[in-house]
Amino acid sequence: MLTLAPLDPLRIDAAAALFAAEYARLRAAVPGLPARFADPAAAAGLLAGMAGRALVALDRDRVAGYIAWWQSTNFRRTGRRAAYVPEWGHATRPEGRADIYRALYRAASAQWAAAGNQVHAISLLAHDDVAREAWFWNGFGLLVVDAVRACLPLSPAAPTSLTIRRATDADAPALAALDAEHVAHYAAPPIFMAPAAADTPDDLRAYLAGPRNTIWLAHAGDEPAGFMRFRGTDFDAVAILESDAAAFCDGLYVRPDNRGRGAARAMLAAALDHYAALGLTALYTNFESFNPEAAAFWTRHFRPVCFSLMRTPEAP
Ligand SMILES: CC(C)(COP(=O)(O)OP(=O)(O)OC[C@H]1O[C@@H](n2cnc3c(N)ncnc32)[C@H](O)[C@@H]1OP(=O)(O)O)[C@@H](O)C(=O)NCCC(=O)NCCS
Numbered sequence: 133m134l135t136l137a138p139l140d141p142l143r144i145d146a147a148a149a150l151f152a153a154e155y156a157r158l159r160a161a162v163p164g165l166p167a168r169f170a171d172p173a174a175a176a177g178l179l180a181g182m183a184g185r186a187l188v189a190l191d192r193d194r195v196a197g198y199i200a201w202w203q204s205t206n207f208r209r210t211g212r213r214a215a216y217v218p219e220w221g222h223a224t225r226p227e228g229r230a231d232i233y234r235a236l237y238r239a240a241s242a243q244w245a246a247a248g249n250q251v252h253a254i255s256l257l258a259h260d261d262v263a264r265e266a267w268f269w270n271g272f273g274l275l276v277v278d279a280v281r282a283c284l285p286l287s288p289a290a291p292t293s294l295t296i297r298r299a300t301d302a303d304a305p306a307l308a309a310l311d312a313e314h315v316a317h318y319a320a321p322p323i324f325m326a327p328a329a330a331d332t333p334d335d336l337r338a339y340l341a342g343p344r345n346t347i348w349l350a351h352a353g354d355e356p357a358g359f360m361r362f363r364g365t366d367f368d369a370v371a372i373l374e375s376d377a378a379a380f381c382d383g384l385y386v387r388p389d390n391r392g393r394g395a396a397r398a399m400l401a402a403a404l405d406h407y408a409a410l411g412l413t414a415l416y417t418n419f420e421s422f423n424p425e426a427a428a429f430w431t432r433h434f435r436p437v438c439f440s441l442m443r444t445p446e447a448p
């Protein structure tokens with residue numbers, strides 16, 4: 133019989149140990165992931181800051197599972213309030229996992245509804261089929277995939293008839309024109325994301341000035357055909373991926389007329405060579421699972437490490 137209670141500071145270490153054990157299983161499945169969260173102290177440190185937004189499921193006073201969440205007031209630029217459970221914000225013991233997640237969701241969602249949340253969201257470790265099934269049964273569907281790749285050359289090599297080079301400040305106006313097309317892609321069917329503003333030439337020059345940031349350009353003759361860009365720090369990725377030894381791709385676009393000619397693959401190859409020469413060990417990215425082009429491209433080259441799911445309840 134499970135009882136639900138606020139996550140008491142005295143139980144944080146036991147909860148964090150459950151997450152560290154699950155993360156160790158992900159690291160065994162996907163070698164090369166950062167070590168930080170294999171130590172329970174990492175999740176424990178974050179959970180210490182979640183007072184009032186964390187619950188524990190107890191089985192005869194032992195921690196069977198826990199859930200902790202952030203509160204967002206503008207979830208994915210939709211203007212909606214959401215409760216978001218990060219990947220380190222939940223875990224269960226190995227036995228009876230679906231029952232534990234059901235009990236945690238019942239209790240947490242009551243608090244989320246009382247706080248006026250219109251969206252519920254959660255990130256899961258990608259190896260964890262049991263959690264995925266449990267949250268699918270809880271009404272959740274896939275939204276974002278975080279994925280990784282070791283900084284090793286592409287094999288086979290990446291031939292393309294386009295020219296690939298590293299962008300400089302002088303390319304900012306051309307990159308801004310490409311980015312206007314890029315952001316429009318996400319608002320179109322079947323993606324239907326909330327519209328975003330394109331980067332301006334000033335934004336792009338600021339991006340290029342960031343430490344270890346790069347933008348790669350593909351040209352068809354004199355015409356800019358596409359770009360791929362990487363941040364060297366401050367990734368917009370799940371917490372388990374934070375690392376000084378990686379770079380994060382946060383933009384990729386090839387004009388429709390030039391697709392299927394290996395431009396994206398060749399830009400990825402150039403970035404891999406560049407970051408490997410700097411001593412980095414991995415590249416990361418994330419993408420919406422319902423973006424057909426992204427799902428087709430990234431899953432060829434990268435491995436999922438987190439699946440982020442959401443549910444929009446029908447009644448408040
Ligand atoms: C995703 C995107 C950048 C791919 O660009 P691309 O230059 O067409 O990709 P590539 O030509 O390098 O193709 C990569 C692979 O997909 C295949 N492919 C891509 N487009 C294809 C097409 N239209 N027909 C058949 N195969 C295609 C290629 O054969 C290649 O396979 P391989 O690696 O096994 O040889 C492009 O589709 C795009 O800009 N989409 C819109 C923006 C977007 O979704 N960006 C992703 C951001 S997360």
